[in-house]
Amino acid sequence: MTELLIKNGFVFDPINKINGEKMDIAIKDGKIVQKVSSKAHVIDASGLTVMPGGVDIHTHIAGGEVNTGRIIRPDDHVKDVERKTAMTRSGTGYSIPSTFTTGYRYSRMGYTTVMNPSMAPLQAKHTHEELNDIPLLDKATYPLLGDWWFVLENLAKGNVEECAKHVAWMMDITKGYAIKIVNPGGLESWGFGHNVHSIDDKVPNFCITPREIITGLARVNAMLNLPHSIHLHTNNLGLPGNYITTLDTMKALESVPYNGKPVGHITHLQFASFAGDGWAHFQSASEEISSYINAHNHMTFDMGQVIFTDTTTMTADGPFEFSLYELGGHNKWVNSDIETETSGGIIPFTYKKNSPVNALQWSIGLELALLIKDPWKMFMSTDHPNGGPFFAYPRVLAWLYSKKAREITLKHCNKKAQKKSLLPSIDREMSLYEIAIMTRAGQAKALGLSNKGQLGVGADADVAIYDINPEKLDIARQFKVARKAFKHTTYTIKDGTIVVKDGEVVNNKTPGRTMWLDIQTKNPCVIDEEMKRKFKQYWTIEYDNYPVFEHYLKVPQKLTIKASV
């Protein structure tokens, strides 16, 4: 069907400042339009909440590391299976679902765009092969560049422009969307088993510090006019007292010229907001961090909320994963360093309510979201699957919009954590409007995806319709009812096609697009014989075989950017 009319729903479209207004949304040929003909298929959305399709700025769903996680966790899959149906492929879950299952489950929750935040450039083809197999969603992925030798060498010499050209080249050949930086300098150090411990530590064998990498790449990002800012996983992640490093990082980025567009995004902020001088004196630093954020506008963040369940941690932060292994209690540890580029690690992990640390981590994520006043700065995420599986998002939302929900969970947490938690003193309950910002509008805006996260004319017709009547349902008091509604949409619409109805996939012909950046620099990176020779020295594959050829993207969507260099 090419024409669709969603009638009479309560529309929440923050980008267009629509806050629960009863209105119609008209769709034609996959786009939101002003109006449609009488031939349009009508969805009666009376009493229902209509939002733009969900946008997830950070979720590990595809690529080498995710897949190694799948391989080592048959115990995770056996308890959560999806049968083949006439409409859907079979698969398994729980914390690392197989690809088809990932697409269906996100779509059932009303999500329509997801961003895979970590891609080792050398394994980029693998990431794209998996993204092709995630149906019903638009996707993009971020290449890991913070420890790439070409970046380290150029920035060490102060050649920011040369660095920018190489980054543009890398974005093109990996078909990437944003510059991802993880524990900058730490991953190269981990090549010999070391790490960095502050943003001013020197990286062994390279004359550079994390501060220089972060600010250098932020400048590169601005030169290239990339739609998203640098996407940063800070140094010292997961260590007590690391909030100092997080503050130092945010302050360092103040030096990057700011023209109204954020210059950096710190991801899974919860893991970077720890105070205390050790695990025994572990404290929340959400007040310090949120105070800074409330006073500064140059950055965006996502939560990295913890869920009390058995999940799997996986990040490019190899040294962090090893330190998690050393904490004890984990028998499986994967390490995967990637030559010239990055590293990685995986540890299955269970967050427990009776653990004083885990319970306080749970509190920290929510404290941050509630203390940061502007929901356009802080987005909902669990850093899936690191904090918890993505299908637990409705639980996170319930904690955000219902103090009662928070109290009930906090009551079962470790007593020490209860005492340290700031939640009892926080009364804030997010409205549906703020939820819409934190789960779609804000994320789309931070990503520079102007056609997503909103229902204005011209936007992609990605819509989620939930069984929530804002006039009749008090989501704070009846949080379980609202939570159930967020679990399965009444309708999910992708590019103007109904793909999910009453929580079931009804159309499987929508593979979704893979978005990538075609950055046009004035003087492109010169790939001469010298560069090819260097390439051969640095990597174990030939230059000719390195790029992701275009046919690797089943449904590509090229976004052309004009750089300033």
Add this chain to the structure above:
Amino acid sequence: MTEIKSVVCPICGCLCDDLEVTVENNEIIKMKNGCAQCEAKMVHGYKSEERILKPMIRKDGKLVPVSMDEAVHKAAQILTDAKYPLLFGWSSSTSEAQQVGVELAEELGSALDNCCSVCHGPSVMAEQEIGIPSCTLGQIRHRADLVIYWACDPWASHPRHLERYTSFTEGRFEGSEWKNYMEKLKGAASQKKVALASRRILGSYNPPIHPQTCTVDAPPQAINKNGRKLIVVDVRKTITAEAADYFLQVEPNKDYEILESMRCLVADQELDVDKVGGVPVEYLKEVTDAMVNCDFGVIFFGLGLTQSAGRFRNIEIAIALTRDLNRRTKFVISPMRGHFNVTGANVVFAWQTGYPYALDFSQGYPQYNPGEFTAIDLLRRGDNDATLVISSDPGANFPRGAMQNMMKHPIITINPDMNAISRLGDVVFPTQWCGIECEGTAYRMDLVPIMLHKVVEPPKGILNDEELLRKILEEIRAIKAKNPETENNAELKARNKLAPRIEIKQRKKTKKAEVA
């Protein structure tokens, strides 16, 4: 005549991608940079007279050429008639073909297994127990100053491994040991000449018959030198062992004890015995000292660990040793994957189903159990009643007991040439040589994806694996659609009525006291 560079070799897990191939009149006439196996395949083997040029069906005991449509229909009929077929092989197909394989198995409700079950399946099982600290091969090239080949012989199975990735390669932080090796070879050659001469002078020599023990030499000083060091551990002295700074000969089936002893030594524990696995403990101590004192060490291991007694436990203990070493220095471990895309089969199966091999779809969702759904076990028990074999040769590589059971039911083969299983097949399909006649993605032993090239056109009428499997799948769907009352169809309908997800019940909260 065309010269094509950066061609990817489609033979072993090294996936060397620096071949230079000369093509004339649609034939490869020359190949540069590849190893002897590569030369054999790329210049001779792929165009041998054993090439299958037409599909065949066995009629009255003989394989008879038929049309593609007839063969596809026959294969599809066999697979739909079977209650529980097995789809096996996959390790020399492209990732694109492997994806169709998963779809086919799901459609049939069949078993799905790949060659790793007789190769590095135990390594996968060990990783599932304990994880694996590893890295890509370039990290070894740049950083490793201690390389250990344990229970594998790269010179035989992965001939360019040392020159491309380990001891004989130049890295950013470590240099090549090639010169030293050449010096050593010259020295060894002179020693041999002297020994021969002595024998001529002193008369022929009958060595005493030894009892069943092996002789182990003490570790030389070379394992503590600066620069790259190479240690080989094996039950017999291979050519790789001859290149090593130290060859440690161990008794068969004793690797587990030796590795566990090394863990004790790394943890500074004393051992109560003098020897383990035929090796004096003080020699093991010197080796573990070298491991602890290196800057970056790596253990590459092979089928000597996966196939000897203990199977995956051997790998598990080797990984545990590597893990322990990470508390003292940087150490990684890496399996020497055999076929060029067996890693890809694990990777593709896992992203689409969650599991890397030994799969079953009979319940409508993926199940995994090595020892139950692995090919050899299914065959032993006679569980499957038809087999599809693609890009592999169980006819030559499976023990006869398993093969004899496979022979009791129809066999469909998809291979480019008349290997052993093709000779035994009931429906025999030709296919294109991946990496020569068709392109596609393969995964190197260290999980790096590389795209194989097409350098010549295939013979007329021959499809590639992906296209052929799609044809068979479509025919299967057509047969099922025409026969709505078949058992398989009824089962599928019944399955479709069931809820798509099996939810987990929430654990009940207990009233235990909180642990402060």
Add this chain to the structure above:
Amino acid sequence: MVEQKLRATLITGRTIDQGVGKEMGKGSIEYFESSAVCFMDKTDMIQLGIKSGSNVQVSSKYGSVIVKAVKFPSGITPGMVFIPCGLWANAICGDETFGMGMPLFKGFPVEVEAAPKEAVLTLDELLMKEYGR
């Protein structure tokens, strides 16, 4: 003293010649010559009273096969014999997996006897003998 039977441990595995042979084609002379062989220690061959290049019968509890005995190119490995993986080796390998999916390819007992009058079967002959095709 020359023994009638040698008790040994069988290892099967890769050699470079067998690697080349399989790429030339399973029906090729290279595959036959590289894979229908049994590498033995020099002292074991003396014990059996055989010379390198003569035929032997290697038997396990799973079957027996005639292959050509060849001296190990280097090293000392009495009591161990090595047959490259392939059709001849699999005539005597076991299919027990002990619940692990992996059958018996290495490290199990065999008996080796001199068989100078027996011929080594070709690929097709052995397939016919084992599988009737």
